[in-house]
Amino acid sequence: MSADSGVRALYLHLPFCARKCAYCDFASWATPAGDPLMSAYAHAIGAQLGEASSLGLFEACETAYVGGGTPTLLGEKGLGQLVEKVVDATAPSEFTCEANPDSLSDEVLRAVRGAGATRLSIGVQSLDDGELYELGRLHDAACARERVTAAVASGLDVSVDLMCATPTQTPESWARTLEGVISLGVAHVSVYPLQIEEGTSLDQRFADDPCVWNDPEVQAERMIQAQVSLEAHGYARYEVASYARAGKECRHNKAYWTGLPYLGLGTGASSMLDVEGYLRLLEVCPQLPATPVETQRVRLTVETPRRELSEDPRLCALSFSLEFLTEPQAVAEDLMLGARLVEGLRPELVVRARELFGGRFDDTIDDLLARGLLAEKSGRLAPTERGWLLGNELYGPLWDLAPGEVRSAKC
Numbered sequence: 001m002s003a004d005s006g007v008r009a010l011y012l013h014l015p016f017c018a019r020k021c022a023y024c025d026f027a028s029w030a031t032p033a034g035d036p037l038m039s040a041y042a043h044a045i046g047a048q049l050g051e052a053s054s055l056g057l058f059e060a061c062e063t064a065y066v067g068g069g070t071p072t073l074l075g076e077k078g079l080g081q082l083v084e085k086v087v088d089a090t091a092p093s094e095f096t097c098e099a100n101p102d103s104l105s106d107e108v109l110r111a112v113r114g115a116g117a118t119r120l121s122i123g124v125q126s127l128d129d130g131e132l133y134e135l136g137r138l139h140d141a142a143c144a145r146e147r148v149t150a151a152v153a154s155g156l157d158v159s160v161d162l163m164c165a166t167p168t169q170t171p172e173s174w175a176r177t178l179e180g181v182i183s184l185g186v187a188h189v190s191v192y193p194l195q196i197e198e199g200t201s202l203d204q205r206f207a208d209d210p211c212v213w214n215d216p217e218v219q220a221e222r223m224i225q226a227q228v229s230l231e232a233h234g235y236a237r238y239e240v241a242s243y244a245r246a247g248k249e250c251r252h253n254k255a256y257w258t259g260l261p262y263l264g265l266g267t268g269a270s271s272m273l274d275v276e277g278y279l280r281l282l283e284v285c286p287q288l289p290a291t292p293v294e295t296q297r298v299r300l301t302v303e304t305p306r307r308e309l310s311e312d313p314r315l316c317a318l319s320f321s322l323e324f325l326t327e328p329q330a331v332a333e334d335l336m337l338g339a340r341l342v343e344g345l346r347p348e349l350v351v352r353a354r355e356l357f358g359g360r361f362d363d364t365i366d367d368l369l370a371r372g373l374l375a376e377k378s379g380r381l382a383p384t385e386r387g388w389l390l391g392n393e394l395y396g397p398l399w400d401l402a403p404g405e406v407r408s409a410k411c
């Protein structure tokens with residue numbers, strides 16, 4: 001395999017949480033402290049990492065990310081050993097671990113830093129105790145402040161996740177949260193409007209409520225408030241939800257948004273591979289189907305439950321759901337993802353889209369420009385603030401350029 005066609009980013013998913021947050025529908029399950037399943041699972045992921053590495057998949061890997069779930073629940077020994085294995089397999093120049101304040105002990109901090117992590121992404125969500133309680137978070141604001149301070153002092157690049165348009169949030173409390181995390185000296189902030197996902201306890205609690213606190217207008221106001229506050233303090237927005245100090249953008253997430261191949265290991269983890277990478281994986285995963293003709297990109301999600309994965313970590317024992325994208329579908333996907341970025345669409349992507357979609361592409365772009373959802377900036381087509389606030393009206397027409405249905409399979 002040539003270095004150019006290996007994966008550029010590695011993601012490991014640890015689907016364990018001390019308790020399920022009220023809004024969460026991610027692949028994570030409440031797990032008692034010290035449950036042996038966690039260490040068995042971490043060992044299994046380490047074994048899969050070794051197997052994938054022996055395929056030569058990581059020769060061009062630049063970034064790694066251990067997410068969840070709550071990776072810090074593994075504790076200093078378990079998480080430190082896993083970080084070491086990732087460093088051995090991929091030698092990433094950027095390595096992020098996700099953390100929650102309540103399980104981010106000094107020992108865990110020292111272990112992940114000592115083992116080679118370079119970044120921490122901490123799920124803070126709010127610095128208001130009432131809001132944190134409504135969201136079902138385990139930490140309070142004092143804990144979040146104290147743990148973020150310790151993380152910044154450890155020398156790691158620290159990112160915090162914040163959530164807006166939540167049940168009891170006000171413009172004033174949101175301002176206090178933003179100012180609070182800025183004052184802690186973090187390098188990066190991600191800001192998301194709360195999504196009320198079906199089947200979550202938040203959804204059940206507000207089933208008969210119009211949830212005016214989560215209206216699109218409230219979401220837009222809070223996102224604009226965040227932008228004004230963060231930019232005034234030297235954080236530059238580089239993606240619809242992401243702000244960073246100079247040089248502190250998350251390169252791992254940028255890989256997702258710029259169509260670079262990545263491998264995801266663990267229950268619920270997704271990968272995006274080019275055909276050469278997929279064929280390499282097929283060498284050890286005979287359960288994977290052959291690619292349909294004209295496939296250019298394969299998306300795979302690990303469907304194996306965490307206990308089964310822990311008991312048999314071989315890659316050939318995994319079950320997957322798959323999607324096979326043709327080149328026009330992959331280009332439409334890249335256009336849609338590229339429209340999340342401040343820098344806009346790469347010129348070579350625009351050239352290829354014009355070759356593939358002809359007049360339909362120009363008509364779509366002209367319409368998005370006329371509606372103020374895209375604009376020409378520094379010679380590139382780039383999203384406007386309005387485009388981001390009306391996200392689906394921008395992303396939908398770009399994805400609709402993709403011809404035909406995406407072929408899918410399960411194995």
Ligand code: SF4
Pocket residue numbers: 016017019020021024025026028068069070100123
């Ligand atoms: S900590 Fe994160 S992954 Fe775990 S339940 Fe809460 S939101 Fe979901």
